[in-house]
Amino acid sequence: MSLPALLIYSFLYLYPSIQNLLYSFTRWDGVTKPQYIGFRNFTYMLSNDVLFRKILGNNIKFTLFVVIFQTAFSLIFAIFLAKNSKGNIFFRTLFFFPTILSSVSVGLMWTFLYNPNYGFLNAAFKAIGLDNLAVNWLGDSRYSLLAVAITQVWFHTGQMVVIYVAGLQQIPQELYEAAEVDGATRWQQFKSVTWPMALPTTAVVVAYTTIQSFRAFDLIYSMTQGGPLNSSDLLVTNIFNLAFVGYKFGYAAAQTIFLVIMILLITWLQRRTLKIDYGVKS
Amino acid sequence: MKINKNQIGLVAALVTALVISPLTIARAADTPTLGRACSAEGANTGTSTDSLVCKSVGGKLIWQKVRLGANYGTPVSALRAPKGTIEFHHWRPEDKAVFQTIIDKFQDANPGTTINQVIMSSVDYTNLAYSKINTNKKAAVFVTSRGGQFDQFYKGGLLKDISDQRYMKQNVIQSALTPATVSGKVYGLPYQSLFNNPIYNADMFAKNGWKVPTTWTQLLSFCKTAKSAGIIPFAWPAATRGNAGQILNSFLMNADSNYATMAAHVAAIDTGKEDLQTDWFKSIANKYKAMNDAGCFPANVTGYNDTAAPADFAAGKAAIYPTGSFGISTVTKLNPAMSGKIKMFGMITTDSKPLYEGITNNTFILSVNAKASSTDQKIANAFISWLATPAMAQLYAVGTSQHVSIINVDYSANVDLLNVSDIMGKKLLLAPRFLFNNVNGVRNPLEDALIAIGGGADVNKTLADTSKTIKSNLGA
Numbered sequence: 057m058s059l060p061a062l063l064i065y066s067f068l069y070l071y072p073s074i075q076n077l078l079y080s081f082t083r084w085d086g087v088t089k090p091q092y093i094g095f096r097n098f099t100y101m102l103s104n105d106v107l108f109r110k111i112l113g114n115n116i117k118f119t120l121f122v123v124i125f126q127t128a129f130s131l132i133f134a135i136f137l138a139k140n141s142k143g144n145i146f147f148r149t150l151f152f153f154p155t156i157l158s159s160v161s162v163g164l165m166w167t168f169l170y171n172p173n174y175g176f177l178n179a180a181f182k183a184i185g186l187d188n189l190a191v192n193w194l195g196d197s198r199y200s201l202l203a204v205a206i207t208q209v210w211f212h213t214g215q216m217v218v219i220y221v222a223g224l225q226q227i228p229q230e231l232y233e234a235a236e237v238d239g240a241t242r243w244q245q246f247k248s249v250t251w252p253m254a255l256p257t258t259a260v261v262v263a264y265t266t267i268q269s270f271r272a273f274d275l276i277y278s279m280t281q282g283g284p285l286n287s288s289d290l291l292v293t294n295i296f297n298l299a300f301v302g303y304k305f306g307y308a309a310a311q312t313i314f315l316v317i318m319i320l321l322i323t324w325l326q327r328r329t330l331k332i333d334y335g336v337k338s
Numbered sequence: 339m340k341i342n343k344n345q346i347g348l349v350a351a352l353v354t355a356l357v358i359s360p361l362t363i364a365r366a367a368d369t370p371t372l373g374r375a376c377s378a379e380g381a382n383t384g385t386s387t388d389s390l391v392c393k394s395v396g397g398k399l400i401w402q403k404v405r406l407g408a409n410y411g412t413p414v415s416a417l418r419a420p421k422g423t424i425e426f427h428h429w430r431p432e433d434k435a436v437f438q439t440i441i442d443k444f445q446d447a448n449p450g451t452t453i454n455q456v457i458m459s460s461v462d463y464t465n466l467a468y469s470k471i472n473t474n475k476k477a478a479v480f481v482t483s484r485g486g487q488f489d490q491f492y493k494g495g496l497l498k499d500i501s502d503q504r505y506m507k508q509n510v511i512q513s514a515l516t517p518a519t520v521s522g523k524v525y526g527l528p529y530q531s532l533f534n535n536p537i538y539n540a541d542m543f544a545k546n547g548w549k550v551p552t553t554w555t556q557l558l559s560f561c562k563t564a565k566s567a568g569i570i571p572f573a574w575p576a577a578t579r580g581n582a583g584q585i586l587n588s589f590l591m592n593a594d595s596n597y598a599t600m601a602a603h604v605a606a607i608d609t610g611k612e613d614l615q616t617d618w619f620k621s622i623a624n625k626y627k628a629m630n631d632a633g634c635f636p637a638n639v640t641g642y643n644d645t646a647a648p649a650d651f652a653a654g655k656a657a658i659y660p661t662g663s664f665g666i667s668t669v670t671k672l673n674p675a676m677s678g679k680i681k682m683f684g685m686i687t688t689d690s691k692p693l694y695e696g697i698t699n700n701t702f703i704l705s706v707n708a709k710a711s712s713t714d715q716k717i718a719n720a721f722i723s724w725l726a727t728p729a730m731a732q733l734y735a736v737g738t739s740q741h742v743s744i745i746n747v748d749y750s751a752n753v754d755l756l757n758v759s760d761i762m763g764k765k766l767l768l769a770p771r772f773l774f775n776n777v778n779g780v781r782n783p784l785e786d787a788l789i790a791i792g793g794g795a796d797v798n799k800t801l802a803d804t805s806k807t808i809k810s811n812l813g814a
Binding site: 085110 | 493639641643776777778790793810
């Protein structure tokens, strides 16, 4: 029964992955024959590539910001919207709405909002007297990464709210009732009931958000193309530029391997930190 | 002494003759006439088979018949296409309707032949066209851009040699073929003749009594004047690297006293023999800074993209839109009232006698897919020959506000094309920005650095940081 699935998986995922691994040991321009160079792509990437280090730093900052704020906002919204009232369903739909938009549309929309001279955001800041906050969001290397990270949080929070709501609705109501009987405040209820019971959902949200933030290619591409001066470049945009603009397919493959290992490592660490046991017995 | 009416008439006629004759003689001397003396070497009267060019003969400058094609022959008709269906891949969604009109006419002339347009955005096309076309034999006719992309397709064996086609010799301006020529063989027809020079609002200049700057000092002075009048002097779309990089052409064209030295510096940077901290490159970077200091650019220019820039220019908020002839159609679409008010000037960045007066580029290189079937190649070749006929080229040029590299095209039906045509008579340089072959590793970070400096970043720090990035990129 599982053979067709295995064949499809091998053809669509395993074969390209192995091919990518093989290319990572080559110098290849995508046109001529690949030339085997051993681990040179990896040693160069980890020891000499200044841009790679800068972009890796961007990626870590971006991921930290997105994971922290997206998880926090989605949990807060989910707590308020967990009950199935008409109003809550309306707001859940409203928050989920950005998720159905194409990422390029979201990127363009936020590019207009961030426009330093005509954008809504700066106009709003100026209107309420916060002129010092009216900055050159996408054109200044100090703010461009933050600006894209905010957009990413706005774009995906609704999706995570839905996951959290599903998780919170599984928490037995009796636990809250027992806590109320014991005289627990709302904060104590959150600390002792909601948070521990929502941990498995949090693990899913955090892992998914982490992977999403490492794959935020289209948003970066449509908003800043990695600029100014690579200040908003992420590993995925750099890999794309290396391969399809610089025709360094071998080196791009090596960075892809690094990216995959890093995501696996971070996800494993997150699971360890949140002490998640899915109950799977070997 | 009495003066009668006849005498008065005689004197009046004499005076009139004395005034008019020299004017007529002077006018006749200025009018380009075959065999007569001319004053500006290289100036020409157009791109028709009866056009004249000012050339030196025995030390004297004389108007001579221009030879635009490989010979003095007139353009030939298009080839017949066999029956079949092929794809035409290109990156200009804005030209879709015009191309469809041309394709419909081609299909009417060749019953049973179908050409389907496959269009990507220019960014996607740059990144993905090779892999898509390389695996699609039905993509029998496609375009490439000058430089890296053309080289990639050539190396991949996708370009068929079309040097011997008659239409290539008699319908195409031969000087335009350079970007598609490798070792004497021609692998494509660079269809568009672009002029990557700033366009300006001639109406605004006239109303304000401004003169088009012809020296570096005048340019900076103009910026101050325009800014004090509440006008954005240069609507420079610095947030969009592709268009922001166009002015680099102007900075490079007069960056040295001769072309060879400039090209040598570019090659040295491209290969890592020189970094961006040399005096030569720093002098270019300092000029970006000087433009910023003189108020040439709008506020927050590094966040100012190619949506805001043409919109400001079209709305009369900006005096100059420094991209090129290809920007005209965008502006006139935004504000049709701008049509006829747009002119072009060569951006001179020196106070010495300029080596070049403007920039040109031949791109949108039409090629036949060498991996397509022979029937599909014949259809593709016939379609390119169809596009190379003066009638179809004129349809394309007028419909898209683009100059083309085809002989005997009349631009008078499009006032904007006509208005920028006078740049063709100047001493133009083939866009030097494309001398950088390493786009991702060198040109992009270099242009990013200049954009940052144009936005007010520190020259020395930016060039030092970017030099490190480029060095690292070249080592990868």
